[in-house]
Amino acid sequence: MFSILVRDADTSARRGVLETLHGSIETPCFLPVGTRGAVKGVEFDRLEEWDCRAILANAYHLMARPGLEVIRRAGDLHAFLGWARSILTDSGGFQVMSLATRRKISEEGVEFRSPEDGSRHFLSPELAMELQSVFGVDIAMVLDVCPPYPAERAEVESACRLSLDWARRSRQAYSGPGMLFGIVQGGIHEDLRRESAQALLDLDFAGYAIGGVAVGEPKEAIRSITWHTSPLLPEQKARYLMGVGTPADLLESVRAGVDLFDCVLPTRNGRMGHAYTREGEVTIKHERFKEDLSPLDPACGCPVCRRHTRAYIRHLFVVKDFSAPMLLSLHNVFFYLDWMRQIREAITEGRLASLEAPPEGKIEESR
Amino acid sequence: MFSILVRDADTSARRGVLETLHGSIETPCFLPVGTRGAVKGVEFDRLEEWDCRAILANAYHLMARPGLEVIRRAGDLHAFLGWARSILTDSGGFQVMSLATRRKISEEGVEFRSPEDGSRHFLSPELAMELQSVFGVDIAMVLDVCPPYPAERAEVESACRLSLDWARRSRQAYSGPGMLFGIVQGGIHEDLRRESAQALLDLDFAGYAIGGVAVGEPKEAIRSITWHTSPLLPEQKARYLMGVGTPADLLESVRAGVDLFDCVLPTRNGRMGHAYTREGEVTIKHERFKEDLSPLDPACGCPVCRRHTRAYIRHLFVVKDFSAPMLLSLHNVFFYLDWMRQIREAITEGRLASLEAPPEGKIEESR
Numbered sequence: 001m002f003s004i005l006v007r008d009a010d011t012s013a014r015r016g017v018l019e020t021l022h023g024s025i026e027t028p029c030f031l032p033v034g035t036r037g038a039v040k041g042v043e044f045d046r047l048e049e050w051d052c053r054a055i056l057a058n059a060y061h062l063m064a065r066p067g068l069e070v071i072r073r074a075g076d077l078h079a080f081l082g083w084a085r086s087i088l089t090d091s092g093g094f095q096v097m098s099l100a101t102r103r104k105i106s107e108e109g110v111e112f113r114s115p116e117d118g119s120r121h122f123l124s125p126e127l128a129m130e131l132q133s134v135f136g137v138d139i140a141m142v143l144d145v146c147p148p149y150p151a152e153r154a155e156v157e158s159a160c161r162l163s164l165d166w167a168r169r170s171r172q173a174y175s176g177p178g179m180l181f182g183i184v185q186g187g188i189h190e191d192l193r194r195e196s197a198q199a200l201l202d203l204d205f206a207g208y209a210i211g212g213v214a215v216g217e218p219k220e221a222i223r224s225i226t227w228h229t230s231p232l233l234p235e236q237k238a239r240y241l242m243g244v245g246t247p248a249d250l251l252e253s254v255r256a257g258v259d260l261f262d263c264v265l266p267t268r269n270g271r272m273g274h275a276y277t278r279e280g281e282v283t284i285k286h287e288r289f290k291e292d293l294s295p296l297d298p299a300c301g302c303p304v305c306r307r308h309t310r311a312y313i314r315h316l317f318v319v320k321d322f323s324a325p326m327l328l329s330l331h332n333v334f335f336y337l338d339w340m341r342q343i344r345e346a347i348t349e350g351r352l353a354s355l356e357a358p359p360e361g362k363i364e365e366s367r
Numbered sequence: 368m369f370s371i372l373v374r375d376a377d378t379s380a381r382r383g384v385l386e387t388l389h390g391s392i393e394t395p396c397f398l399p400v401g402t403r404g405a406v407k408g409v410e411f412d413r414l415e416e417w418d419c420r421a422i423l424a425n426a427y428h429l430m431a432r433p434g435l436e437v438i439r440r441a442g443d444l445h446a447f448l449g450w451a452r453s454i455l456t457d458s459g460g461f462q463v464m465s466l467a468t469r470r471k472i473s474e475e476g477v478e479f480r481s482p483e484d485g486s487r488h489f490l491s492p493e494l495a496m497e498l499q500s501v502f503g504v505d506i507a508m509v510l511d512v513c514p515p516y517p518a519e520r521a522e523v524e525s526a527c528r529l530s531l532d533w534a535r536r537s538r539q540a541y542s543g544p545g546m547l548f549g550i551v552q553g554g555i556h557e558d559l560r561r562e563s564a565q566a567l568l569d570l571d572f573a574g575y576a577i578g579g580v581a582v583g584e585p586k587e588a589i590r591s592i593t594w595h596t597s598p599l600l601p602e603q604k605a606r607y608l609m610g611v612g613t614p615a616d617l618l619e620s621v622r623a624g625v626d627l628f629d630c631v632l633p634t635r636n637g638r639m640g641h642a643y644t645r646e647g648e649v650t651i652k653h654e655r656f657k658e659d660l661s662p663l664d665p666a667c668g669c670p671v672c673r674r675h676t677r678a679y680i681r682h683l684f685v686v687k688d689f690s691a692p693m694l695l696s697l698h699n700v701f702f703y704l705d706w707m708r709q710i711r712e713a714i715t716e717g718r719l720a721s722l723e724a725p726p727e728g729k730i731e732e733s734r
Contacts, residue, residue, distance in 0.1 A: 038683050038690035043697075045670050066657070066682040073658055074678065082674040271689065290433070291440055303412050307449040311441065315433040316405050322638065323405035326693060330410075 001179060001206060002027075002238045002259075010353035012230065012257035015344050018207075018238050020086045020138035021177055022078065023053055027238065027259040028347075030250065030340045031056040031088055032333050033267060036065070037081050040267045041329035044083055046303075050337050053085055054138070056262040059131045060092025060123065064114055068131060076136030086138040088262070091128040091170075093144035093163075093183070094243065097215070105145060105162070125169040133176030139240075141209065142170035144183045149217040156187040159212075164199050171203050179206035181240060187212060188221050190228050197232035207238040210258070214243040223252055230257040247276060247339050248357035254343055255352065266336045270329030273317050276336070278358050282310065284328065286364040289314045302334035368546060368573060369394075369605045369626075377720035379597065379624035382711050385574075385605050387453045387505035388544055389445065390420055394605065394626035395714075397617065397707045398423040398455055399700050400634060403432070404448050407634045408696035411450055413670075417704050420452055421505070423629040426498045427459025427490065431481060435498060443503030453505040455629070458495040458537075460511035460530075460550070461610065464582065472512060472529070492536040500543035506607075508576065509537035511550040516584040523554040526579075531566050538570050546573035548607060554579060555588050557595050564599035574605040577625070581610040590619055597624040614643060614706050615724035621710050622719065633703045637696030640684050643703070645725050649677065651695065653731040656681045669701035 006015040018025040032039045032047065035058045039047065047055070062071065066080075074080035077087055096103055096110050103112035109124030125143040132140035143166050145159040163185045174180045182205035186192030200208060210229045213222045226241060230253075233239050240260035241253050250261055266276065275282040277297035282289070284296075295305035296313065304313070304327045316324035339358075346352040373382040385392040399406045399414065402425045406414065414422070429438065433447075441447035444454055463470055463477050470479035476491030492510040499507035510533050512526040530552045541547045549572035553559030567575060577596045580589045593608060597620075600606050607627035608620050617628055633643065642649040644664035649656070651663075662672035663680065671680070671694045683691035706725075713719040 036683065036686050036688050037679065038688050038694075040689040041693060042690075043670065043694075044674060061686075065686050066678070070658055070678060070682070074660055074676070080676070080679055082676070082679060291437055293441055303410065307411060309441070309447070309449070311433070311437060312404065312447055312449060315437070316403065319403050319428075319432050321403050321405050322407040322692065322696075323409075325689065326408060326410075327405075329689075 002236065004236070006348050008255075008347050008352045009350060011255035013254045013347050013352050014257065014259070015347040016238070016259060018259070020054070020179070022084060022086045022138055025053045025086055026344060028250075028254045028340055028343055029054065029260055030336045031260065031262040032336070033262050033264045034081070035264075036061050039333065041270065041326040042267070042333050046330065047333070048085070050334055052337055054088060055083060055085075056088050056090065057081070057137075058092060058095065059089040059128060059135065060095045062089075062135070063092075063123075063131050064116070064121065068134060072134050076134070078136060087135070088139035088260075089132050089135060089137045089141065090242070091132065091141045091143040092123055093146045093211070096123065097146040097148055107162070107165070109143075125166040126173045129170050129173035129175070132178075133174060136177055138178045139207070140174060140176055140178055140180050142167045142180065142182055142205075144185060144211055146185065146212045146215065147187055149187065149215045151187060153189060156185070156189060156192060160185050160192055160196050164196065167200060167203060171205070181205055181207040181209050183209045183211035183242070184229055184233070185212045188217060188225060193225065193229045194232055197229060201234065205237075207240060208233045209240040209242050211242045213241065214245060219245075219249070222249070226253050226258065227256045246360055247336070248360055250339065251343060251355060251357045266332035267329045270332040271325040273324070273328065275328050276332050276358065277363065280359045280361050280363040280366065282363050284310065284314045284317050284324075286314075288364045296331050297335070300331065300335060301338070302331050304331040304334075369603065371603070373715050375622075375714050375719045376717060378622035380621045380714050380719050381624065381626070382714040383605070383626060385626070387421070387546070389451060389453045389505050392420045392453055393711060395617075395621045395707055395710055396421065396627055397703045398627065398629040399703070400629050400631045401448070402631075403428050406700065408637065408693040409634070409700050413697065414700070415452070417701055419704055421455060422450060422452075423455050423457065424448070424504075425459060425462065426456040426495060426502065427462045429456075429502070430459075430490075430498050431483070431488065435501060439501050443501070445503060454502070455506035455627075456499050456502060456504045456508065457609070458499065458508045458510040459490055460513045460578070463490065464513040464515055474529070474532070476510075492533040493540045496537050496540035496542070499545075500541060503544055505545045506574070507541060507543055507545055507547050509534045509547065509549055509572075511552060511578055513552065513579045513582065514554055516554065516582045518554060520556060523552070523556060523559055527552050527559055527563050531563065534567055534570060538572070548572055548574040548576050550576045550578035550609070551596055551600070552579045555584060555592060560592065560596045561599055564596060568601065572604075574607060575600045576607040576609050578609045580608065581612060586616070589616070593620050593625065594623045613727055614703070615727055617706065618710060618722060618724045633699035634696045637699040638692040640691070640695065642695050643699050643725065644730065647726045647728050647730040647733065649730050651677065651681045651684050651691075653681075655731045663698050664702070667698065667702060668705070669698050671698040671701075
């Protein structure tokens, strides 16, 4: 299902194709995040136009609302969303972690209260697999226990043991038409990461994710975990780094051999008024852009940059116009998809090692 | 500049073309509202794709923010917005009315405080004309005094007198490249409407608007004023009914001989969760739509109806996803533009009298 087309000579990067039920995904690939079934502020028509092959949704959130039955009646998640290309669903392990004060983890599964209405829910590996099987997604994820950062080593060890047990149960319970990926845990501990990866390999998943990152640890720790964990995974299967990161993080992780990414940054930062550009981040409300008649990114070919200036978008953001977060989200998602296209081309052309990522600083603070 | 192509035999409707500096507008025409320079939630690319020829913006709001200088430096309002088709700007008379407690009207102009930051501003006919001249809009509006409803007859008479004086001064001061329209006032008083229209005709404007409607009076009053005022205006010039209304209101007003419309309903109602359909209004959060797998309007060809179900959009609205108001706004604006296209076709084909407007009731309350 996963084929490597080109191996980079200078790094661990590879260019490949992941064949799914709903089309092929060219890797390395960024999946825009549609947690609740929509990529906030970006029409699916635009995603298709930009050759986006896959999006991410969240099984836990969709179980809470609209609920399994509504999606079952639509046929599957593709039909419910109106998205006929590939879908990857996260199982909800990460979300359960973020509800730390309202959850209770047992061998059986996790009991938690909805932050929205206080209602009680129970999520087990079997239920997470039923959800994703009914959803008919292309890539399903095992239910895992995702320890926060910082955490005691004992807590991470315990999360690893339980995650492994749940991975076994997930593997057994999944009856969907798609691929099931295992998730390596282990926090910042190299030995735990190694043990987790080895045990998951024995279960023979269709692909493997590096989970439990981007939970509050320093950026250097994420990179070091990625460089450590990626080579522990089978060369011939797709590798997915969950929830990471900036354009520079993506490039660095591709060099470490990662194939798939998802991240809320382009949409969330778009709504908050931040734009990604080749020169760095633009905080659009900054006074500096008040009369700036250049596009968000002069080298960008997105519909926002083809038409609008920084001054215009800043104005809309300052007056809190509904279109401002929409335009910034559009640009950012395009920017991420386009950045991955550049990375794929650089691999093919043998110049990935010299490819320069956009600087991580803010343009308005430069010079 | 305005040519009538087809006169309806059964009503006062006419199909025409208004030639502007930035292209021709086929009438009757609905102008989506972009008060602060964006049609909230709808990309300009979509408007162009849907053959939208003109939008409305508000000179008063754009004077407050981003200010005249920013727009002047961009070149004109078209350049600032990134919209190369026609623009009509309202002068701000209506907005000044809505600030009733914070304004002071004199012969010279109106002094008011910004509701946003309390800053003092002064708007005179001369300044309103300078703004719209610099903006380079295709259709500029005189500065008028718009009495609220209900109002004493004496107050309406006084507003008419001052509006006429300001119309004269506007006529003299306007130095822009576009057309300047006069605005008939007179509230619900037929004799005052007649006097206002007659006096404005003597000033020979490029077109005429029926103003001071949709300020709180009953729907029947709006229709009766429109039927009374429209024939007082020159047959050979474009007629513009300001701020009206529902799809049924538009049809009724076209039959009374109106050519141009603007209204916030499609975008504002979209953000509030209401969709217009051929069967009536849909309040999307209603429980009734929870498992409704039909599009918002099965007969609609918009990108939202081509792809998404009511159940999906309801889900997004219930979870307060940013995309929900966007999708509803997209549909509603398309619906309005498409409705006007149907009206134009009906005129051409001689069947306007029998064209049926969508019912004004809510679908979820029917049967």
